[in-house]
Amino acid sequence: MNVLVVGAGAMGRWFAEAMNCDLAFTDANPAVAEHAAEELGGNAVALDTTETFDAVCIAVPLPAVEGAIEEHASKAERAVLDLTGAMAAPVSAMAAHAPDKERVSLHPLFSPENAPGNVAVVADEPGTVTDDLLSALESRGNTLVETTPDEHDEAMETVQAGAHTAILAFALSANSVPEGLRTPIYDGLADLTAQVTGGDSRVYADIQAAFDGSDGVATAATELAAADPKEFERLYQEARATQNATLNQGEHEPEDER
Known part of the structure; x- marks a missing residue:
C-alpha cells in the first residue's frame, strides 16, 4: 500500500510513523515535506502532483481542511482520511469529493509528544484500506474511540x-x-x-x-x-x-x- 500524507507537520508525521507502507509527503512548504521524507522514509512530492495513491491522509491546519480535501481527494484510488481536529466539515467534504472512496475522519486527542492516547474516529465509509490503517494506529498503543461528527464537535x-x-x-x-x-x-x-x-x-x-x-x-x-x-x-x-x-x-x- 502507498499513502500520501498532505501536511508534513507534527500530526502528519505522527500518522506516518505508525504506517508500515510506502509513504509520500507533500506540504505547502516543500522543505517540510522533504524533511519528513528523510526522517521517516519515503518521497516528497509537489502539491500539484498528478500521482495517485492507495490512500490520502489530510493533515493540514483546521482552516485549510476543506480546501485540501477538495484539492487532493482525487489523488486517492481507494481511501481518504483526515486528522485535522474537527469532524463535521471534513466528513462532509470527503463525502462530496470522494463519494466512491473509503472515508474516515480521525482526531488524536493528544499532541504527538504525548502519544499514544485516545483517537476519535468517524468511520463514514470504512473498508479494508482504512481498517488496515486504523489497525496500524492501534498497534502503536492508541485507543480508537468511535463517535459521530456532531458528538465529537460538541464535545x-x-x-x-x-x-x-x-x-x-x-x-x-x-x-x-x-x-x-x-x-x-x-x-x-x-x-x-x-x-x-x-x-x-x-x-x-x-x-x-x-x-x-x-x-x-x-x-x-x-x-x-x-x-x-x-x-x-x-x-x-x-x-x-x-x-x-x-x-x-x-x-x-x-x-x-x-
Whole structure:
C-alpha cells in the first residue's frame, strides 16, 4: 500500500510513523515535506502532483481542511482520511469529493509528544484500506474511540475551546506567587498553563475559531466575580452537581463494542 500524507507537520508525521507502507509527503512548504521524507522514509512530492495513491491522509491546519480535501481527494484510488481536529466539515467534504472512496475522519486527542492516547474516529465509509490503517494506529498503543461528527464537535467545545480558555484566562490574570505560598490547586493550574503555552499558538487559535465554548467560560467567570456570598454558594453547588453528573455519566457509559 502507498499513502500520501498532505501536511508534513507534527500530526502528519505522527500518522506516518505508525504506517508500515510506502509513504509520500507533500506540504505547502516543500522543505517540510522533504524533511519528513528523510526522517521517516519515503518521497516528497509537489502539491500539484498528478500521482495517485492507495490512500490520502489530510493533515493540514483546521482552516485549510476543506480546501485540501477538495484539492487532493482525487489523488486517492481507494481511501481518504483526515486528522485535522474537527469532524463535521471534513466528513462532509470527503463525502462530496470522494463519494466512491473509503472515508474516515480521525482526531488524536493528544499532541504527538504525548502519544499514544485516545483517537476519535468517524468511520463514514470504512473498508479494508482504512481498517488496515486504523489497525496500524492501534498497534502503536492508541485507543480508537468511535463517535459521530456532531458528538465529537460538541464535545470539543468543552474539551478544547472551553478548557483552553479557562487555562489561558488564569495565566493572563495570575500574579507572581512566592514558592512557599502556593497551593496544590495553584500548582496544578500552573502545570496546565505551562503545557498549553508551550504549544503552537496558531493551533490553539484555530481551535478557538472552530469551536464555541469560550463564551460560556467567560460568562461563568463574570457571574462568579460578581456574586455575593449567597449567589457564590449557589454557583459552587451548581458546579459540584455538574461535575458529579459528568463523572457518573462516564462511569455508566457502555463500553465501546467495536
